[in-house]
Amino acid sequence: MDINNPLYKNQGIHAVLSLFTVEDGKFKVFLIKRKNQPYKDMWTLVGGACYNNETIDDALKREMFEKAGLKNINFKMFNVYSNPQRSPLCRMIAIAYVGVIDSNRVKYLKETNKTQDADWFLIDRVPLLAYDHQEILQDAIEFLKEKIFDTTILKDLFPPNFTLPQLHKAYESILNKQIDRRNFRKGLLQKNIIVDTGKFEEISGKKPSKLYRFKI
Amino acid sequence: MDINNPLYKNQGIHAVLSLFTVEDGKFKVFLIKRKNQPYKDMWTLVGGACYNNETIDDALKREMFEKAGLKNINFKMFNVYSNPQRSPLCRMIAIAYVGVIDSNRVKYLKETNKTQDADWFLIDRVPLLAYDHQEILQDAIEFLKEKIFDTTILKDLFPPNFTLPQLHKAYESILNKQIDRRNFRKGLLQKNIIVDTGKFEEISGKKPSKLYRFKI
DNA sequence: ACAAAAGTGTTGCATATACACCCATGG
C-alpha cells in the first residue's frame, strides 16, 4: 500500500453504539442531540471517531464518556457500514455496536461540549436520526433479538439481584411478543446462567418473588 | 469531529478474506506470498486497503483481483481487528471476511504486481502468516463452523450439480468430525435448500449418486 | 376472604440421534 496515495486519505473510523434499556417494561434506546454541524440539532446514536492510537472499542468508551458522560458499559460489535456517502464531511466507516444497560443505575449528562441533550426514547417513538443511524438502529434491534436467547447480552440490564418476572417482561418487551411464563422460566433456568440467591424482593401487595443473579 | 486533528490521520482500512475450499475431502485456505515490504516474502490472507470512494466489500473485490486475479467470489464479514499495532507502517484496521469456493472452478494468478506466489494450503499445514492473519484465520474457521449448518455459506463450494456424498465429506472435513450419513442427508433435505436434479453422476466402480443443486 | 402476582408439573409434538440392511455399478 502506497501510504501517500490520496485515495487512502481523508477517511475515518466511527464507532456507533445502540444502547438499549427496558424501563417499566418498555423497550428504549439512548439518543443524544448534536450541538454542532453536520446534522446540528438532530438526534443520533452515541459514538464518535476513532483516534489512530486506540482500538475501536476504546474509542467508543472514550466517546461515550465525552458525549454523554457514560461509563462502564459493555457492548458487542455486530456490523460495519461503509457506504462512502454515509457521512457528509469526510468518508467515515461506522463500526456498529449493541449495548444493554439498566437505565436506573446508569448516569449520563444531558449536556456536554458536543451534545445539547440526551435521553431514552421508546423504540416506537424514535425521532428522525442523523447519518444512517436509522438503518443502524434497525439492524441493532434485529441483532439484539437474535442474541437474546443464546447469549448473556442482557446481563447488565438489571441490578445484581433481579427477579424472573422482571426478566420475563424485558424479553417480551424486546421481542415484542408474549412468552409463556412457565416455559420462559424453565428454559432460562436450564441454561444454567442464573442462580437463585435465596433472597426475596421486598414489595407489597403480592407474593414476593425470588431474587436471582447472573453466574458470570 | 475536527477533520484536521492529527489523531484522525494516518489510519487506513484493510479488507481481509479467509478464502476456503475443500479439495479431495481436504479443508484448505487460499494464501498469497507478498512481493514487497512490509512482510516481504511472507504468506498472508488475500486482501488490501480500502479507497475512500468505495465500500469495503468493493475494496475486497478489487484487491482480490489485483493481488490474485480472483473474480466473482461471495463473502461474508465476521469481525473487525483494530489493535493500533497490528500493522507496522501505519495504523490499519482490518475488516475480516469469510468466503468458500470450488477450487476447481476458480482461476487465480500465481504472480501479480504485488504477489510472487499464491496457493491453497491444507488447514493444518498453514505457514507462519504476516500481520495478525494467524489470529484472523483461526477466528474465520470458527465462524465458518458456526455458520455451516444454518446458512448457505457453502453454496459456491461445488459445481451447480453436486452429490450428497461430496457435500457430506466437505462438512466432515470442515468440522473435523464424523457425521452419520443418513442423518446428514435427512437433515439437509428437510432444510429445503437443495433439490434433486433427477440426474446422476457418471463415475464408475460403484453405484452412481444423484446430483443435487442449491435452490437459491 | 379477596385481589394480585408468583410459582410449579404434565402431556403431546416435533426434532435429532442411533443404528443395519439392501441396491446399483464396473470389473
Next chain:
DNA sequence: CCATGGGTGTATATGCAACACTTTTGT
C-alpha cells in the same frame, strides 16, 4: 460374484410448546 460406495427407514431420546391450578402476601 464381488467390491465399492449409495441409498433408505425405524425406534428411541431429547427438547420445545401448550396448558391450569395452587401459593403467598397485603389489605
